[in-house]
Amino acid sequence: MKILLVGAHGTVGRGVAAELAQRHEIVDAGRRGASVTLDLADADSIRRALESVGPVDAIVSAAGQVGWAPLLELTPEQWAFSVANKLMGQVNLALVGQAYLRDGGSITLTSGVLVDQPVRYGAAASLANGAIEAFVRAAAIELPRGLRINAVSPGVLLESMSELGPFFRGFEPVPAARVALAYSRSVEGAETGRVYPVR
Structure with missing residues (x-):
């Protein structure tokens, strides 16, 4: 398979690359x-990148930044940044990317533990993570051509x-x-509309 891995040089992305590069x-x-x-955060950038890569069998997002501050100190700019990056960035990656996927291809997005185990300063991350998971479940029933979509919800990483x-x-x-391994399950498996928590 040919896999586009967004965020390949981040902590999660390096682990995903090491796992999937053995076979793809x-x-x-x-x-x-x-x-x-x-x-x-830039839909045109997503489109240009996909155009340069050409058809792929899978798109994996291991990226997405959020604002990090006490709830009542999060600024409108931080909320907007979180939505533009972690949430709509991944949504746009899926919406733009589906056109570049071969039939039966897959999309894997990343949410995170704060969707159901919130911590102080993490409200923007919790918001984005919950919306990503809802989007994945909804998109799975409408994507054409046998395309699949899932999300991985990692806990806090040992390396972080x-x-x-x-x-x-x-x-x-x-x-x-x-x-x-959860990304491998999403890419190489057969399920769609699933969220894979890794705790």
Whole structure:
């Protein structure tokens, strides 16, 4: 399979690339340092990137930024940033990307543990994650040509605990390699409209 992996050089993305590259051709995409430049917050950038890559068998998003602040201190700009990146960036990746998928291809988006286990400062992430999961379930019943769509909902990553640990006290971190297996299940399996939590 030829797989477009957005966010391939992030913590999750590196794990996903290591897992899937054993069996498939990975086209790495991201805002910086990737083979293909793609900014999730810019639908035209998504379209240009896909046009340059050509037909693919799967699109995987392991990217999406959010604002991080106490609830009543999150600014309108931070809310808008979170929606434009983590939420609508991935929605647009799916909507634009479906036209570049071969029949029977798949889309895998990323939500996260804060959808059902919120922490302080994470309200914008919780909002985006919940909306992504709802979108995946709804899109699965309407995508044409046998296309599939799922989401992976990782817990806090072991590799990120040095940075994020103070926000996730009491959470059991999960290694990126284990999270990557859920992406493999989405890409290489047969299900659609599913959310795969990895906790």
